[in-house]
Amino acid sequence: MSPSEIIQSHTLLPYFAAFLPEDRTHFVKSAMTGELGRAVNARLGLLASTVKNPPFLRVCPQCIIEDEITYGLPYWHRSHQLPGVLVCYKHECILEDSVIPYTLRRNRHEYVSLKRDLIRKKMAAPHSCNVQKKHLIFLAKQSHALLNMPYDDEYLNNIPMYRAKLSKRGFITPNGNIRFQNLRSNLYQTLGKDLLHMCHSEINKHSEDTWLHKLLRGHDYIHSLRHLLVMQFLAETIDSICEMQKETYHPFGTGPWPCLNKVADHFKENTIPSCIVTRCSDTGRPVGTFKCNCGFVYSRRGPDTSECDRVKIGRIKQFGIVWEQKFDELRVNSNLSLRQKAECLGVHRSTLYLKMKEQPRSMDKYESFGENVRTIDLDLLSEDLSNQTNATCYSTAKEDILQIRVDWEKRDRELLPIISQAVREIRSTSGKPIRVTISEIGRRIGKLSLLEKKLVALPRCKALIDREVETIHQFQIRRIEVAAQKLFEEEQSVVKWKLIRNAGLRKDAAVQLDNVINSVISYYNGVEGRTD
Ligand SMILES: [Zn+2]
Ligand SMILES: [Zn+2]
Structure with a gap:
């Protein structure tokens, strides 16, 4: 069984990763190869999330009977262990708690086989009687569906869909503002206070920065359970959203799409993983925009009707650094005619003519x-x-400085592993943690001013650095984690004052990060769970 299959079928990651935005593929992949390790929770923002995992592993009494008949012995079902799930997705009966804590630090990797005497016979949710059963069944079934989504699917980009449906129902003004009070009270009416409470997702009437605000803004990672609550309110399901999404993506087939930059070394290779689909305002036809790492951006009106359409350019929106360099080279070459140059660059003669007119020669520029x-x-x-x-x-x-043309494309590729190595070194420094910043990376690889001044010319390196540098907040969280890990390894008790002192947090920072600190403490003390 491959690592990706294990992640896919035996961990809770697919559930948490379903709503991760663009870098999801990268995230899941590095999680698979183990590079992320303990950072998984921090990346997901779960440490700071107020949605708590259930305290104990849970079972469905009917599943146990079925498993015994089918396999000879029962096993723990992933779908029963998710927050907000109180009934079995299959049998719709209330789950029962076992005596095994959800996460017990000291034997986190120990395999506990499911035996009948581990079951408490205590209902997992005594207060669920006030929650409508249809809501519980919805959450159980949809959580199960999330968990079983293939990880290489497009991530669920459902924010635009939420907003469209909300605005149809009058919860969003024509200017795009949310009618928050109105939306909140309708949500409470439909779902009920008890359900929201049970899901740790009550919405403060007086705040303008609740999880609902954040979710609809679409910038932050929001716990999957909260997405499910909104979907429930909008009467949508994972299936209906996936369907809708496929329809939107259909006009240009599935990715990756080819880069159509004729001068790039990867011309016509499938280097573009995603495509942005908009509607042409005149014709209503879908327009796909394709953006390659080399800086080349083109668009095309759809829908595509055959395979050949995939290599057609409607309009070049940006030429990018690789193309521009070739252009600069060719424009001073007097041996070639305009037609030949246009041929070389893969553009129409008139395009090239206009471009040469609009842009002074690079010498003049200098x-x-x-x-x-x-x-x-x-x-x-x-x-x-x-x-x-x-x-x-x-x-x-x-x-000869002004005559030299640096091969940025090549340099970009060469620097990438060096930067990646530097980041690994910074992160694994023993002793006092060092924040991952551009200047720290630059100093280590002896290319500080290059990174500070020319990073735009190195798209691959830039993407890597953007992903890896830490905000002060992220760095503080890592310091807390490192300090806790160290205390734990030294067999000291993980308590708040020690954690704050060893992480070197100022008082105001410690107050701000109280949530995180508490989660870390309870994690090491095995009270409340985290998923790894
Ligand atoms: Zn069951
Ligand atoms: Zn390209």
């Missing part, structure tokens, strides 16, 4: 900026050449 540009470039170059012992080469390079 001159108009004067001395400053030279200084910057000399700095960058000398930094790059500092390892080179050939003095002649150095001075020649210095003189």
Whole structure:
């Protein structure tokens, strides 16, 4: 069984990852290879989430009987262990608690087989009697569906759909503002206070920054359970959303799509993983926009009717650094006609003609900026050449500075593993944790000014760095985790004052991060669970 199959069929990750935005694929992949390790919870934002996991592993009495008949012995079902799930998705009966805590730090990886004497016969949810059964069944079935979604599916980008449905029902003003009080009271009416309470998802009437606000803004990771609550309110299901999403994506088939930048070394290779679909305002036809890492962006009106349509460009929206470099090279080449140059660059003659007219030659560009540009470039170059012992080469390079064309594409690819290695080193520093910042990375690889000034020309490196650098908040959370781990390893008790002291948190930061600190403490003390 491959790691991805194990993640897919035996962990709770698919449930939590379903609503992760764009970098989801990356996230799931690195989780599979184990690079993320303990960072999984922090990345998901679960540490700071107020949705709590159930305290004990749970079972369905009817599943046990069925499993015994079918397999000879019962087993723990993943779908029974999710927050907000109180009934069996299959038998619709109330689940029962076992005596096994959801997460017990000291034997987290120990396998506990399910035996009948581990069951408490206590109802998992005494207060569920005030919650309508149809709501409980919905949550159980939809949580189960989430858990069993194939991970390579498109992530569920359902915020636009939520907003469209809400605005149809008058909960969003034409300006895009949420009629919050109205929406909140309707939500309470439909779902009931008890259900929201049971799901740790009550909504403060007087706040303008509740989970519901955040969810509809679409910037933060919001716990899957809360997405399910909103879907329940809107009478949607995972299936209906997936269907809707497929329809939207249908006009251009499925990705990845080819890069159509003729001068790129990956021309016509499928390098573009996602496509943004909008509607043409004149014709109502779908328009797909395709954006490659090399900076080349093109769009095309759909729907595609055959495979050949996949390599058709409607309009080039951005040429990107790779193309622009080739363009700069060719424009001064007097041996080629305009038609030949256009052919080389993969654009129409008129496009090229207009482009040459609108943009002064790059030499002129340098001159108009004067001395400053030279200084910057000399700095960058000398930094790059500092390892080179050939003095002649150095001075020649210095003189020829304006003639040299740096192969950014190549450099981007070469720097990527070096940066990645530096990030790993920073994160695994023993002793006092070091924050992952651009300058820390730059200093370590001896290319600080390159990273500070020319990162836009290195799209792959930029994406990596954007993903890896830590905000102060993220860094504080990591410090707390590191401090707790250390206390735990030294067999000291993980208590608040020690944690705050060892993580080096200022008083105001400690107050702000109280939620996180408490989760970490209870995690190490095995009271409340976290999923790894
Ligand atoms: Zn069952
Ligand atoms: Zn490309």
